[in-house]
Amino acid sequence: GNWSRLAAQQVLTQDDLLRFESFGNVSLIHVTDIHAQLKPIWFREPEFNFGVGDVRGVPPHVVGREFIDMFNLTPGSADAYALTYPDFVALGQAYGKMGGMDRVATVIKAIRAERPEAILLDGGDTWHGSMSSYLSRGQDMVNVMNALGVEAMTSHWEWTLGTDRVLELVDQLNFPFLGQNIFDAEWNEPSEDFPSYTWFERGGAKVAVIGQAFPYTPIANPGWMFPEFSFGIRDERMQEMVNEVKAQGADLVVVLSHNGFDVDRKMASRVQGIDVILTGHTHDALPEPVLVGTTLLIASGSHGKFVTRLDLDVRDGQLMGFRHKLIPIFADVITPDAEMAAVIDAERAPYAAQMEEVIGHTDSLLYRRGNFAGTWDNLICDAVMSERDTEIALSPGVRWGASLMPGDAITREDIHAVTTMTYGQVYRSEMTGETIHAILEDVADNLFNTDPYYQQGGDMVRLGGLGYAIDITKPIGERITGLTLLRTGEALDPAQTYTVGGWASVNEGTEGPMIWDVVEEHIRKLGRVSAEPNGSVIVSGI
């Protein structure tokens, strides 16, 4: 509100946020994982982000006070608010919401005013995540990103619109939709629909940008929606592409990646010759690049909260130096770009009335992001159990989803921001205790396998009605113990059958009402909601 705007403007100015002493001859601007958030939002960074094996305790697996210390931030500062979770509610009062594509546009225009040849790259997860992108099937985001002047993108959730729609939207883009790892599934050949790389001649340098789509798109999402394509990591081919662009005279090799941070870190150690990897998918925001050998890894956050500016000194085919800034988009400090604001309003107009309808209110902080259950997920699990009459609820550990502050109204749009997808049906089925255990082990291994190439970059599946203990250092099959039905306090019986409700099944033909309708119905009945961290997951091995 007004008070927070005044407070934020007292400590921050747009000039401060944009201040950057130009460096070298090439500038990259990176945005990623916007998840269709056109308007400013609240977004609480994770309280739990465990790394296993070699990456235990190293960025991005650092949170809270440890993060503040590692990057020399001041507790309670604007940067600490933007990058970490402590005191989120109190600091939100002072610094306000973040993001908004009209504010992002202001920042990008300012960088381009200084550096007309700056290259704007979008890491994907752009066409998914809001009610308007769901209802327009990605059209709103395509129009906004074209207006923003994006120059290349890669992909992940885009694919959940299905092959036909993806091809239709790609056709409308003013820029290439890259993916060296997108293959024709039938003939096992690089797809002709999506280029592996694209070229820029900027600042006297030849810049090659190679795209890397999310390798596990057909596993983490419904592969039946885009059966023509196969993905995968394909680091041998990435090496071939790097060699190819270098042979064609690339002075700078940039990978626009949706691998997830740990996968990119491993890829940087296996593929030689990449100068910069612009990472995505795991939604990490890091105020400094991570170096692997001589490769720079950049993590630009999610949901439009940050824009990265990376200035590079490229001479004679060599990267000689860099200057980097992760620019936080404080919505109350950065003036919205009027042109982009008009585009956004036009895109939202057909749906604005439905989106802005108030369904209820929250008395507590609602958030999702973190390896284990957030309060939004607890509320969603409660909604599934109550509306679908089940003993147990399963909710996917996706990393997208905005937060709401205590006292906030909950609009239909807010519910969509944590639930929207093209396969949101809430199933009701019967599962044995053994099956439930197997599902948890499977998902935990996608998160805590010590080899990043076996990780899918999501968080742990959220549970309603069940508690458990997890040792993240154990191998698959041994991590999860003490599964307990919270209602009775009894151990989950492997042989017994339980009623389970859940959503986001990747199986074709899943039936049930849409999750946002289920959550809306639940919130409507309650009027005011309050959800606390449920404390039913005990984590060890950290």
Add this chain to the structure above:
Amino acid sequence: MMTEVRPRIRLPRSASAGESIVVKTLINHDMESGQRRNSAGETIPRQIINRFTCEFNGVMVLDAALEPAISANPYMEFEAVVPESGEFVFTWYDDNGEVYTATETFEVS
């Protein structure tokens, strides 16, 4: 298998004499494993392509013995030497005794 069996072949556009080329083949076939049951609970009898061969000008390139663990619509990719222009002959042997063949001429430069 009652549906029409339609082999498909992919060869490079050109090669010089003596070069090794990548050959890709697909054939639509259920590769019924013999381990599945129908809705009445009866085992569906096994019916797979159990052998695949490729010859170039009568010289054997690849002879593959296939088991039910090979996926439906069997895909084979391998390399063949083309010492001169000539004809590829591809042969798939079905459990039911049927034999499907495809031929492709290939010109070397």
Add this chain to the structure above:
Amino acid sequence: GLGASAVAMLPVAAAATPVDDAIAAYTGGAAIAEGGVTITAPEIAENGNTVPITIEAPGAVEIMLIATGNPTPNVGKFTFGPGSGAPMIATRMRLGRTQDVLAIAKMEDGSFASTAVEVKVTIGGCGG
């Protein structure tokens, strides 16, 4: 064919696993060197019903492919003829669960070499 010879081995190797049997049926019990075979397969299968795999074994005349976690382990035997351009085969296979996939190459001198890789078959879902 190969399936029949594997079955014929069963009575004499009653205590062995189906995988041991499949290997013994192929090599006749000869020693197998580790390595010398390159397998390219996805770390995680996109679809357990159709998992792409490429096997290359310089110097091999034949490659035997075994899915060690399938109830029936044999997948295929690929014999390279005089017209072969390289001891290489790419195909697609069914994997019932997460397992090691084993390729045994028979070399020109009759010796054997092998490499195994793990392919994870997961239920999927979730993501960032």
